[in-house]
Amino acid sequence: MSRVSTVLRHDLPASFVVFLISIPLSLGIAAASGAPLIAGLVAAVVGGIVVGALGGSAFQVSGPAAGMTIIVAGMIDQFGWPATAAITVGAGVVQILLGITKVGRLALSLSPAVVHGMLAGIGVTIVVGQLHVVLGGTADGDVLTNLSQLPTQVPVWGAVLIGAIAILTMVLWPKVPRGNIVPAPLVAVTVATGLAVVTQLNVTTVHLPDHPLEGLALPEMPSGGALAIGLAVVTVALVASVESLLSAVAVDKMHNGPRADLDRELIGQGAANAVSGALGGLPVTGVIVRSSTNVAAGARTRASSILHGVWIALFVLFLAHVLELIPMAALAGVLIVVGARLVHAGHLKCLKLHGELAVYAVTVLGVIVLGLLEGVAIGVAVAVVRALYRLAHTSVRVEQQDGEWCVDVGGSLVFLGVGKLVRELRRIPVGQKVVLQLHIDFMDHAAFEAIDDWRTGYERRGGQVEVHEKDTWYSRARDGEPGRRKTIPWVGRWTDWERRTFRMPEPREPVLDGALEFERMSAHLIRPFLAELARNGQRPEQLFITCADSRVLPNLIMSSGPGEQFCVRNIGNLVPVHIESEESEEDSSVGAAIEFAVDVLNVPTIVVCGHSHCGAMKALLSGSAEPGTRLHSWLRNATSSLARVDGTDDLELLAAANVAQQLDNLRTYPSVRKAEAQGKLRLVGMYFDLAEARVYLVDPDDFRLVQLESLA
Known part of the structure; x- marks a missing residue:
């Protein structure tokens, strides 16, 4: 399929769906921030065109974001709107510098459990908020408030009907043969709008200002202390950057296309903020709602994001009356299905198998209760604590076999796990033969000293200690050549390992010894995985x-x-x-x-x-x-x-x-x-x-x- 054909068949309809969703979201965010309504539309146009062309993510859609609402509102109160636009320009310059210095790639270090938890939290937030709109009301910015007010929401049955039609169309349309030629969100909005127009239902529709360009305000230099202004610039730059990078990483998990270049994405976001602020627009960030809708609508290239910005500009200037026919409940129905799909049940089983369910759950709750950045920060903190625990966790198993004591030590052996190891070693009666098996991937100096001191003392009291290891951490440390990096235990020549470990010049039988070594050092580590494969095929x-x-x-x-x-x-x-x-x-x-x-x-x-x-x-x-x-x-x-x-x-x-x-x-x-x-x-x-x-x-x-x- 040629590029032109791809754009016409996939990106063109997808861009129209995203455009329909962007209009009310951009207006709502501008109103909630206390900025002119046109500022939200300017940010949407600039975010679509500039970031779409220059950014590093082919599928991310940028524009004004709900996560910036409180920050922007505070700056307007402190500096005024024209000065806030100038601060946005400065934040864009800072973002460009961050992208040039290659800090964007740090977002790839984020735990998948945190990313999936963030998406699920956003999904729940979207669904709860848009349920109010489907019932004929308006959504509050806080998800807990939305939840508490749902039981008291008096339904407007016309809006409920329109919303239900949009939801059913979103769910059923993909099951229609060859239905994927036209994106389900576009079909849902068209069908619901047609029903509202034909039946003359009294429902709330999209509302645009009569003279949108009259609200434009060019930026002015903020008045106040340099520290306050600098703090505002850095705050906007960092929050917008983090939200954009999180969104880009999350969007990459929704499609099989090219992965995002996060440093380039930061440069694109910075350029968009500089342009948006210069034109009197709100700060721009990557927005997960529009981006996930873009992917769900079938976009294949960055042309979808660019075109969505073009449609906003053209329709607001020349065809505002057409957009005002669309019921808000229809858009809410589309968003409910998009949000529900962000809560992927299949991830729960996978995360549970990998022991990451707690990180996922904490992130979901944090995003729902506290907000996007706070929830992600809590999820990252829990993931770091778990990683530190795993790093410090050492498995020690002591058992008596055939008249000798066998001590199995696995994991990373660092100072945090030394106490546990020494306690287990001291339980062994004196005067015995002890086989210490080290299948570890790292050993620090504290761990070496603890083992060596115990071995010396135990042998002095009449005991016998043999140390078996595959990666020779202990042996090299005794020889004054300690290892400094984690090892990959399954790489290397068997005979080289054999000579280092046993220090035996005579030839041995590699086949039998290799099989015995697997059973002794590795079998118990891989057994759970193989047992599951044996059961499930x-x-x-x-x-x-x-x-x-x-x-x-x-x-x-x-x-x-x-x-x-x-x-x-x-x-x-x-x-x-x-x-x-x-x-x-x-x-x-x-x-x-x-x-x-x-x-x-x-x-x-x-x-x-x-x-x-x-x-x-x-x-x-x-x-x-x-x-x-x-x-x-x-x-x-x-x-x-x-x-x-x-x-x-x-x-x-x-x-x-x-x-x-x-x-x-x-x-x-x-x-x-x-x-x-x-x-x-x-x-x-x-x-x-x-x-x-x-x-x-x-x-x-x-x-x-x-x-x-x-x-x-």
Whole structure:
């Protein structure tokens, strides 16, 4: 689909939906702030066009935000409206400087539990507030006040009917065949407005000022102390920046498109505030309500945000009477469904499994009771406390087995956990044989001294202590070479680890010792995950086809774990062409794996991964495989790859071309073609450079290697 077609089919209708919602919100925020009504509309236009064009989030919609209402109202009382506009200009300059200094990316450190909790809290706030509008009343800015007043709200049945029609349309329209061509919010507003016009229902509609441009006020320098003015500028800049970044991070979790560049987003927000203040508009921030509506309405590019700003300007200036036909209850019905969808029940199960439910719940309650920034701050504080607890938490298990005492220590061993460890060690009777097993990822000096002092004293009293560890934190510290960074316990040569740990020069049996080491050091850590997979079955995210080369580690380079990767390995990462015959002599194991992955496991992605220094490609290029051997027969499946680079002696080019050829071979399988045509399956070519330890994507047309950073 071309870019123009995408804009016309998806972004154009989505922008109109967002525009319809932005008008009443912008007017309401301006009125609540004590600013001229036109100031809210100016901010909406500038936020849509300027941030849409310059910002780092393709789907975020910016404009005046409810979270800034109290701050702006206070500044108007203190400095007056024209001076507040000038403060907004200064805040925009500060935001640009923050974006240039790359502080925006810090928002990526935010816990997902906090982000989901923030979205859920906002969703509840939206639903409770808009219920008043559907009942024919007006919403208060405080969610608790809205809740307490709901039972006393006298329903206006015309508004209730309009709101109910909008809600039902929002829910049912996506179930209509090919209904997604027109966004549900647009259909809901159109149907509800049409009903109100035809039946002449007496309901509140959108209200715009008769002469909007008369309310414009150009900025003036604030009068007062430099400290007060500077504090106001910094306050607006920081609050607007935090709210925008939180919204951008949250919006990224609602779509599968490009991720936001948060530093660029700050620069775009700063430019918008500078322009909005200069034109007499309210401060601009990224707004989660409009942004989530934008995603829900089917936007595909930043054109939706830009167009929504254009529509606001055109309609307010030339077609205000058309907008004034729209019932407020219709817009409220749309917002209720959008808000309800922000409370995603599926997140609760996932967060519970990861032990993050408390962070989520605290954030939700904080946003509802105290406000957006306060709720997020409380959620972040709880998440930090939990992280510190996990960092300091050390598991210590002491048990007697076969006449010796076994002490299992896991986690990060820092000074905060030393007391617990020493208490457990001192429980062991003197004169015994003790095996101290350390499967830890970090040990500080206090922990080392505690263990070493106990070991020395215990052996002095006739005991025997053996320290077994995989990452040699204790051994290196005794040798005067302590580690300084956390380790990755599953990376490294077995024989190197064996020599460091046991200090035994004689050869050992790596297969049996490796299995025993897994059972002793790792099995109990991974057992709960494997037990759950055993009960629930596998649901891998990808079929990964790669070479049998021992230097290629699929789970490591894809950062995947048990149950996440269905893997096929063979010489040269080859996919034999599908042959419509069950009696074919061709190797059918690869084809069987492909069909099982696509038809039974429903994997959404198939990856073919080649690699540098590939022995199979070297044999293919040199023709060194002897005729009549199984290797020679198998490499015939790669002759098409060799033909693609005919005449070259570039081994790495052949390896990349081979990946592209195997993607073509995959498409000879009916199940692959069908799933890809239905949009259920994606084929990806990858290339792993052994020397650089770097993963590239392979361009299937010219075999060019594309760095992942260029796509981020």
